[in-house]
Amino acid sequence: MLNKNRLRIAIQKSGRLSQESIKLLTKCGIKINLKQQQLISFSENMPIDVVRVRDDDIPGLVMDQVVDLGIIGKNVIEEESLRRNIDPKKILYTILQRLDFGSCRLSLSIPISQKYINLKSLNNFRIATSYPYLLKKYLDQKKINFNFFILNGSVEVAPSAGLSDAICDLVSTGATLEANGLKEVEVIYSSTACLVSRTGDVSDIKKILINKLMTRIQGVIKARE
Ligand code: PRT
């Protein structure tokens, strides 16, 4: 049975944000016993439950009010939010705090040999991406005509495999692009991990707990600067 007074936080189970998310919560003084395969872990010292899932599930868990908070890449929650705009559903989350990890950019990249002057060079290109809504928003604003298809892995291989003219993918060091003979030509979105909250009614007990957690998170970030 769910205890309504316990704060539920969703974090990535395994991936680029998971260790940093756990580290942050631990530094905030939350004692969590994280057993490998467990979906939900209960804090021993605070009324907080940690739900560990794939990062793609976190926006939905927050927006559908299954959890109170989530730690997620801004890119992932923004993509889901754009996707939901098509539905009559409202945007249902608030960014409480940008975090000091998971920094990356969503960029357009093309083969190194390809000439690039400006965005118009991409007119009528076929672009492979895992982020169709962020891509469409950006290129529509810039009035660039394009086709896209979705790849949820190995995006960087699409041009050399002859599947696409360009890619729109996350970049951090640029090593993946370089290894695949690609060059970054436009940054369309900058991201970091962030702490997001659901909207809607929250009990006073939870509000106090969220404020306490926020103060601690800000303290941890400040100490790391
Ligand atoms: O299994 P699950 O679905 O939970 O995880 P996932 O595989 O979908 O996501 P994951 O763990 O790869 O990334 C989680 C989040 O980390 C992303 O949504 C971003 O917010 C953030 N992040 C930060 C990154 C990167 N940096 C990053 N470099 N996510 C992915 N990459 C990939 C990129 O897609 C490309 O393949 O790393 C490669 C490029 O890296 P560089 O260093 O070679 O440029």
Ligand code: ZN
């Ligand atoms: Zn994912």
